[in-house]
Amino acid sequence: MENKPGALARVVGLFHQRGYNIDSLHVDPITDFSPYSFIEKELSITFKADEISRLTIETTVSDSLMRQILRQINKLIEVLAVSNEKSTYLKGVLRDENLLR
């Protein structure tokens, strides 16, 4: 997500607001962009130092709730991409059949 004030609060607030549990949470600014070059490519953008952060949240939920959580997070304006082990949601890019239903 964008490294902007308030962005973290929106994600954490969303979990509380929709009744999802957070088991653990970790946030840090991204310095090595190489794992995220697919985002740059898909959205035709280039990241600069300190511009984006990675937020890692652990939560234990059913598959259908997981899908709903991913979509709700993806809806937040300052989030660029969200993924779990199985799927990746990118802003405005919907290609993967699994994400479509």
Place this chain on the structure above:
Amino acid sequence: MKLAGNDMLIQSLINEGVEFIFGYPGGAALHIYDAIFNQSEIQHILVRHEQAATHAADGYTRATGKVGVVLVTSGPGATNAITGIATAFMDSIPMIVISGQVQSHLIGTDAFQETDMIGISRPIVKHSFTVESQESIPRILKEAFYIATSGRPGPVVIDVPKDLTHPDFKFDFEYPKEAKIRSYNPPILPLEDQVKRAVEAILEAKQPVIYAGGGTISSNASNELIKFQKLTNAPVTNTLMGLGVFPATNKNFMGMLGMHGTYQANMAMHNADLIIAVGARFDDRITNTPEKFAPKAKIIHLDVDHSSVSKIIEADVAVFGQVKESLSAINKLLEASESQCQDLSAWHEQIQEWRSKHGLNHNLFKNKDDEHPILPQAAVQHIYQASEGKAFVTSDVGQHQMFAAQYYHFDEPRKWINSGGLGTMGFGLPSAMGAKLAFPEEEVICITGEGSIQMCIQELSTCAQYKLPIKIFNINNLALGMVKQWQDMNYDGRHSSISYEDSLPDFVKLAESFGHVGIKITKNSQLQDGIEEALSYKDKLVFVDIYVDPDEHVYPMLVAPEGSMKDMWLDKDLKT
């Protein structure tokens, strides 16, 4: 051009084509109010309570499709706006709310009238901004309007510390031509494959239902929907938020669905083999028990919001994109298709049978002499007839709202203005002000209850100041009728805290005290004449206080908990 922060804000609004600001001044907003004073392109509407500012902006938006703008001061001004922001959020109504904030160096010190507006409003906004420098004002405004109006629309809050609007500090001002936010790309066009799969399912369906909601209105897709119906010949039902998007007087319209939907609409949903949801979100007031929802139906869901699809009811085919574009694409493919839709005559016959068995309008006028109390449904029917079905109608929340939705038949979108998602009592009068300001020549009616109207009744004063000749019809049942109905049905008639009969104001005198006209109707024989008289005052606000049967209930009503959509109360002692 060099401008100070306060002028930048107002100039940005002018650049966005804003006509009205609905607001209320106070310390943290004073510089901004000075900028309003110094221009003449935007009219400021001074309400009597910040809640009303948000509802008025909201009513303006629902009636026009243009974005309403609200300006409030910090602290209590901001918190008073919260209910209206939440109301807009729940119904996906775009809105820009500018809240004054204490000076930057005081933030976090519990300064006078300091409130964390961004924090308080976070769960009820689409997005929010804190202004951190004057230079960022034009960009933030541009982005705020873009975010509020695109994708699934919603309210955006902009919190502005007072020092950043100080008139002495000027900066270069250039209003951006477009907003580009790399982390925000709402879908517009649907994917071809999704459209193809939708059309395949439509061509196979023998018992399809088109279920259209508020998203169809916000996407201005009424014409596309009407065309889609013609191509498929499928029957249509609208949600409370969607009323008007498909003409109510069209023979293929089954009425509203859901908790107080018509018998035929709910039965059709339950028995459908295909449900085409268009800009609707399977709200709990629609589905009843989700596990028992439409057991035989395939679901096609057209929506712009990814997170709405398969949230409550799993979709078989999802079509993401602006509903208008998705419908157009489906229509095109249907027109080009070699195969025909199925013959639906048996399905239409079945629906007609349901309609004649338990449809609305039964026996309504059977007791219309003065021995019997006025039925609230009859009052709405008379309002419908007298206004020729053409008025903008706002409503509050309760039985009167449901009667208005059932008995005022809307043939056009944006004419029916009510708080569906949050169910906010107090919404009716201020939202009517917004609609009337936008359409001064059109009839604007507020159908309210004596409970709801008192929640924003101070706005009678605003209506006097800006000469807004709204027609208020107060369906007066001397109680919080909807609550009373639930107590009748679920609490053995224990009427806990729902009446105030002896302490109601004399609404006629109250209206007159603001310079308005008041009319009181207590008998059936006065109903038609009284309503027609009210509508004959072209330049006056008229408050019509209609005393109705206090024991009437709203039916049909879905049976809960555990019920499906076919389980309805049809009368006090008749269940399906």
